[in-house]
Amino acid sequence: MLNTILIxxxxxxERCLMPRANRYFVPGYLYHITHxxxxxxxxxxxxxxxxxxxxxxxxxxxxxxxxxxDYVLTHNHIHLILFDPSERKAISRFxxxxxxxxxxxxxxxxxxxxxxxGDRYHSTAVDNQTYLLQCLGYIGLNMVRAGVVPHPEExxxxxxxxxxxxxxTQIIDKKELAATIGLRSVKExxxxxxxxxSDKLQRRELERDSRWSESIAIGSSDFVLxxxxxxxxxxxxxxxxxxxxxxxxxxxRAEYGLTSKDQMSALEGDNTINWMDGIG
Numbered sequence: 001m002l003n004t005i006l007i008x009x010x011x012x013x014e015r016c017l018m019p020r021a022n023r024y025f026v027p028g029y030l031y032h033i034t035h036x037x038x039x040x041x042x043x044x045x046x047x048x049x050x051x052x053x054x055x056x057x058x059x060x061x062x063x064x065x066x067x068x069x070d071y072v073l074t075h076n077h078i079h080l081i082l083f084d085p086s087e088r089k090a091i092s093r094f095x096x097x098x099x100x101x102x103x104x105x106x107x108x109x110x111x112x113x114x115x116x117x118g119d120r121y122h123s124t125a126v127d128n129q130t131y132l133l134q135c136l137g138y139i140g141l142n143m144v145r146a147g148v149v150p151h152p153e154e155x156x157x158x159x160x161x162x163x164x165x166x167x168x169t170q171i172i173d174k175k176e177l178a179a180t181i182g183l184r185s186v187k188e189x190x191x192x193x194x195x196x197x198s199d200k201l202q203r204r205e206l207e208r209d210s211r212w213s214e215s216i217a218i219g220s221s222d223f224v225l226x227x228x229x230x231x232x233x234x235x236x237x238x239x240x241x242x243x244x245x246x247x248x249x250x251x252x253r254a255e256y257g258l259t260s261k262d263q264m265s266a267l268e269g270d271n272t273i274n275w276m277d278g279i280g
Contacts, residue, residue: 024216025123026230030069030083030180031091032135034213035099035121042075043106043116050157053078053102058171060098064090067173069132069180072142073157079139079213081126083176095121124212125227127219129182131246136163137196138212145206152197163193215248224249 025031037043044050050073057080061068069081084090103116126135140163143155152160162169166187178189200206211218216238217227224247228235231249241248 024125024231024234025089025091026125026227027089028085029125029217029227030067030081030128030132031123032126032139032212033080033082033091033095033121033123034077035080035095036077036118038115038118040076040118044073044075048109049106052105053098054157054171056098056102059101060094061171063097064088064094066090066094067176068171069173069177070136070139070159070163071171072139072155072159074142074146074148079142081132081135081139083180091123122213124215125217125219126212127217127223128180131219131223133181133192133196135212135218136193137200138209140193140197141200141206144201145208151201160197164190166190211246211248211250215250217249219247220245221247223247 044053053073054071057068057071060066064084065086067083067085069083070079071081072079082091082094084094099117099121106116107113126132136159140152140158140160143149143158144152149155152158159172162172163174174186174189178184178186181189181192183189183192216231217224219227221242224240228238228240228249231238235249238249241250
């Protein structure tokens with residue numbers, strides 16, 4: 001019997017292989033945003049590329065009052081953790097401004113034509129406290145995981161430097177982030193975050209974990225069930241998967257590479273229930 005709990009969102013198993021949409025927003029949640037360059041090309045090459053992207057992130061944050069909890073810019077993609085406390089769909093506008101204006105400037109500066117970004121950015125709703133802290137640690141080690149630097153302190157275009165500093169930051173809303181994690185102060189946030197990074201480096205926990213960047217939501221069972229309820233009809237053809245106290249909403253059948261109803265039958269039975277059964 002599989003140790004993974006699969007919760008089908010549709011009783012017709014063969015219909016769960018539909019391609020995932022990249023954006024599933026429910027108001028009032030914080031999101032880990034991943035946006036890749038076109039064809040995963042290494043388009044961020046020079047200092048000016050990174051600095052202009054950060055400049056547009058700051059402008060979008062100011063204009064739309066979106067809270068920024070972390071960021072990492074790499075050579076071919078970016079990570080952001082964003083929170084919009086309102087229901088104004090500000091995250092969508094934030095991304096349109098920051099990514100769109102940067103791409104326009106980049107192409108003009110390089111005399112380049114064509115798309116800068118790949119498909120629509122992917123958003124993963126992240127639970128508070130422990131889950132958010134682990135997400136911070138995961139994306140903070142992105143360039144270490146890629147083998148570019150041995151420690152995040154050596155990569156200048158990431159939130160690590162703001163998160164460990166006691167100085168006033170330019171982008172990250174540290175007071176709000178500390179409160180969201182359940183910490184009492186910015187100082188405690190810095191110490192806790194540094195501890196997470198140091199622990200992961202010491203344990204060499206550098207493997208890629210697609211749950212943080214490919215799920216629709218990640219967190220406790222209560223969190224993902226509530227998020228699924230908020231998705232409503234958009235939850236159709238999606239599944240909730242739970243292992244080791246971490247639950248995600250995903251297109252699970254595509255992840256397992258299963259292509260037939262017979263193959264899916266191995267995942268049914270005691271390990272499968274309709275996701276609506278978990279909502280009281």
